Structures are given as C-alpha cells and as structure tokens.
Amino acid sequence: MIKYKLIMTSIVCLLILATSSTGHAAKAEKKDDAVNRFEDKDLIVVIGSRTPEQLAAFYSGRGFNQASIDVIIKTCFVFGMVDNKTYETLWLSLDEWKFIAADGSQMKRFKRDHWMKTWQQTGLSQSHQSTFGWTQLPENRDLRIHELVGGNVAVEWQDKPFTLVATFRTGADKSGKPRIITVENLTCTSH
Amino acid sequence: MHITLSKQLFFITTLFTLLALITFKANAGDATQALPRGIITVDGRDAPALVLNDINGDSYDLSQSRGKWVFAHFWASWCGPCRREMPTIQAIAAEFKNTGLTIVLINTAEDEDTVFDFLGSVAPDMNTLLDSDGLATEQWQPRGLPSTYFVDPEGKLRYIALGGRPWDKGAYLGFLKGLIK
Numbered sequence: 001m002i003k004y005k006l007i008m009t010s011i012v013c014l015l016i017l018a019t020s021s022t023g024h025a026a027k028a029e030k031k032d033d034a035v036n037r038f039e040d041k042d043l044i045v046v047i048g049s050r051t052p053e054q055l056a057a058f059y060s061g062r063g064f065n066q067a068s069i070d071v072i073i074k075t076c077f078v079f080g081m082v083d084n085k086t087y088e089t090l091w092l093s094l095d096e097w098k099f100i101a102a103d104g105s106q107m108k109r110f111k112r113d114h115w116m117k118t119w120q121q122t123g124l125s126q127s128h129q130s131t132f133g134w135t136q137l138p139e140n141r142d143l144r145i146h147e148l149v150g151g152n153v154a155v156e157w158q159d160k161p162f163t164l165v166a167t168f169r170t171g172a173d174k175s176g177k178p179r180i181i182t183v184e185n186l187t188c189t190s191h
Numbered sequence: 192m193h194i195t196l197s198k199q200l201f202f203i204t205t206l207f208t209l210l211a212l213i214t215f216k217a218n219a220g221d222a223t224q225a226l227p228r229g230i231i232t233v234d235g236r237d238a239p240a241l242v243l244n245d246i247n248g249d250s251y252d253l254s255q256s257r258g259k260w261v262f263a264h265f266w267a268s269w270c271g272p273c274r275r276e277m278p279t280i281q282a283i284a285a286e287f288k289n290t291g292l293t294i295v296l297i298n299t300a301e302d303e304d305t306v307f308d309f310l311g312s313v314a315p316d317m318n319t320l321l322d323s324d325g326l327a328t329e330q331w332q333p334r335g336l337p338s339t340y341f342v343d344p345e346g347k348l349r350y351i352a353l354g355g356r357p358w359d360k361g362a363y364l365g366f367l368k369g370l371i372k
Binding site: 058126129150 | 229231270299300301302305323324325326329336353354
C-alpha cells in the first residue's frame with residue numbers, strides 16, 4: 001500500500017512538471033512578406049516604407065509649412081516598430097541599422113542634426129519640430145521587457161529596391177546573442 | 192528493499208519537482224512581480240519643473256501638488272496608443288477625484304483646436320495642460336508618446352509606465368489604488 005502511494009505521488013509530481021513547462025514552448029519565427037513582420041517568442045519587429053502621400057497628409061494635416069513638406073516628401077522614410085517581449089534589455093541603436101542600396105553601397109541616413117538644420121532653412125516652428133521629432137524612431141533606446149517603440153527613419157532616396165539589415169544587441173550589458181533582422185525589397189515610392 | 196527503492200524514487204522526484212517549480216516561478220516574470228506589466232521603477236530623482244496653462248487658460252505648477260501622488264501623462268492626438276488609452280484615463284480621473292492622486296495630462300506640441308477636437312471626441316471630461324512648443328516635454332525626456340510618470344508626494348520620480356496602459360483595468364487600477372493606501 002505504501003509502495004502504491006509513493007509511486008502514485010511520483011506520477012502526480014511528474015505530471016505537474018510536464019504542465020508547468022508548457023508555457024515556455026518556443027514559437028517559430030515567421031515573416032509575412034506583405035508587412036515585413038517578424039515575430040518569435042522574444043520580439044516583434046515590423047518594417048515598411050511610407051509613401052510621400054502618407055507623409056504629406058500627416059504633416060500638412062498638423063500645419064507644417066509647405067517648404068518643410070516639400071523636403072519631407074523628397075526623403076525616403078522607413079517606419080519601424082520594435083516590441084521587446086522577453087529580453088531584460090533589447091537595444092535599439094539606429095547606427096546598427098544598415099540600409100544597403102541595390103548597388104551594394106550603404107545608404108545615407110538622416111539624423112536629428114540634419115533635420116534641425118533643415119528646419120532652420122524652411123522656417124518650421126518649434127512646435128512642429130517637436131512633433132516631427134516624436135514621430136521618428138529614437139537614435140538609441142534600451143528597450144525594457146514589454147516595451148514597444150515605433151517611428152520613422154529617414155534615408156536618402158532610392159529609385160531601386162533596397163535592403164535593411166537591423167542588428168539589436170541584447171542583455172543589460174549588450175553581451176547577449178544579437179538579433180539580426182533582414183528586410184529585402186524595401187522601396188521609396190516615386191515622387 | 193522494494194520500499195527503499197520507492198522511497199528513493201519518491202524523494203528524488205519530489206525534490207526535482209520542487210526545484211523545477213521554484214525555477215518556473217522565478218522565470219514567470221510579470222505573473223509574480225509586484226508591478227503591472229510595462230511599469231518600471233525609476234531612481235527617485237527630482238521631477239523636472241512643470242508649469243503650463245491648461246485648455247481653460249488656468250496655470251498649473253507641479254509643485255502645487257506636493258503631498259499627493261501625480262500621474263503625469265504626456266500625449267499627442269496623432270499617436271494611436273494615446274487615442275486608445277485616453278478613455279481609460281478619463282475613467283480613472285472620475286474614480287480618483289479628490290483623492291491623494293492627481294491626474295495631470297500634458298499635450299505635446301499641438302494647438303488648442305487640435306486638442307479640443309481630440310478630447311471632445313475621445314475624452315470630453317478631460318482637461319489637459321498645453322505644452323505648445325514641446326519644450327516642457329523635452330525636459331522630461333519621455334521614452335516616447337504616450338508616457339506616464341508617477342511623481343511621489345515629495346516631488347520625486349518613482350515610476351514610469353512604458354507606452355499606453357489600460358488604467359481602468361485589473362492590475363493597473365490596483366497599482367493606482369496602492370499608491371494612495
């Protein structure tokens with residue numbers, strides 16, 4: 001009788017173990033070509049490009065002056081969304097996003113200092129400069145667990161499709177295995 | 192001999208199970224943490240100054256809320272998560288009226304017409320401060336829009352909510368109530 005109880009208890013313990021571990025099952029990374037969405041158990045990355053029409057509608061709807069709109073629609077904007085699902089820290093660093101043109105050369109990315117100079121030339125108001133800044137992805141961000149960030153990245157115009165290779169460091173001290181997301185066939189819609 | 196083997200099996204399996212359960216609990220993340228998902232602690236530094244007018248033209252100074260917790264929420268009408276979150280803030284504003292928690296909204300760099308239109312359609316009972324040039328928001332350096340800071344009764348930054356959160360629901364509502372217990 002004692003032996004029977006002990007064996008049954010052991011079986012129950014093993015069943016508890018089995019059910020406890022099912023929540024950690026890994027989900028395969030997938031890519032949806034239409035929206036360039038990458039998702040696995042650790043992160044979600046969504047990448048795409050904005051059309052000049054979308055950009056003009058958004059910024060003119062918020063009162064941006066025409067000179068600034070003209071500059072914006074001649075620039076190629078890629079939007080990105082990054083969601084850290086499980087990493088203690090997932091590092092977004094735009095300097096580690098490489099935009100590769102069709103000829104293999106690295107494309108120029110326009111940073112915040114470029115825009116500050118541009119807005120001085122176009123006479124964009126301080127409030128609109130602020131709004132523009134908040135619609136861009138931050139240059140650097142230590143994404144905490146369950147933190148999501150989204151926004152645009154501005155790069156030089158391309159007539160041909162281009163590729164983005166985005167590297168994300170992981171871990172509080174960046175010593176974890178980096179995540180690399182490659183998105184091919186991004187385009188700047190013709191202006 | 193048989194009983195001894197069974198006892199050994201029982202002991203080893205039980206020990207293994209307990210160790211596994213402890214490990215599982217430790218890795219369960221938000222299920223066992225005191226803070227709801229997306230709320231992180233900050234270092235308790237002084238909150239930046241915040242002196243702005245609201246949509247009625249009345250001035251608000253953060254320092255006048257000393258002695259209370261302050262829910263300082265930065266938002267803009269063009270941000271999708273802000274639109275989804277604002278009704279939940281309106282819901283808690285009613286619940287926490289005249290309590291030890293003051294809810295302060297700060298619109299980032301938009302004009303009055305835009306703010307009126309947005310709040311009128313999304314959260315008509317809410318007032319907001321107007322950071323018309325966006326410079327006050329820059330001083331606070333939120334990690335994006337929307338962002339919510341929790342300032343303690345001594346004027347120190349204690350928590351940040353990352354992105355939009357359903358403030359009128361479960362753990363978030365419990366967190367807010369816990370601040371003023």
